Amino acid sequence: MTMKKLNLIVAAFYFLLLLVIAGTSSCKKNSSDNSNNSNVSGNWKGPVLQPAETDTLKVTLTQSGANVTGTYSISGATSNDSGTITGTVSGSTITLSALSQKNNGSGANLSGTINSAVNMMSGTFTSKDNNGNPNGGTWSLTKTN
16 A cells, blocks of 8 residues: 555545544533423422411413423412413423412412422422411422323
8 A cells, every 4th residue: 555545544534533523522412402301381280288278279381491381270268369370490390480360469489399200290389478478388289181
């Protein structure tokens, strides 16, 4: 084999190696890729536990990427309200803000963990009662569809 052919083969090898390296680096996962986020779209229902009472929360959520929007209704001994929800999902963590339609735009902030394997999510919430006093408790929702 002549030196010219050997140099041509080596150059071709390095060119192919460069293509392989460039190709694999473009396959890296994008940090804004939401494919590992739990999917929470659908209808959910479950208890909201507060120190003085237990209410039933019904939620309908739509998810686009990491963003979540939807509606809620809550009913119980002293609660009867509905409103809108916005929030985000990151992996198995969910953060939601609920805005009441009835109670002068008051609302609640919910944070929790999603267990996709059993179609459940649960966590804690903070809010203010009708008198502006801090309130909080826990919630647990099961997907109903």
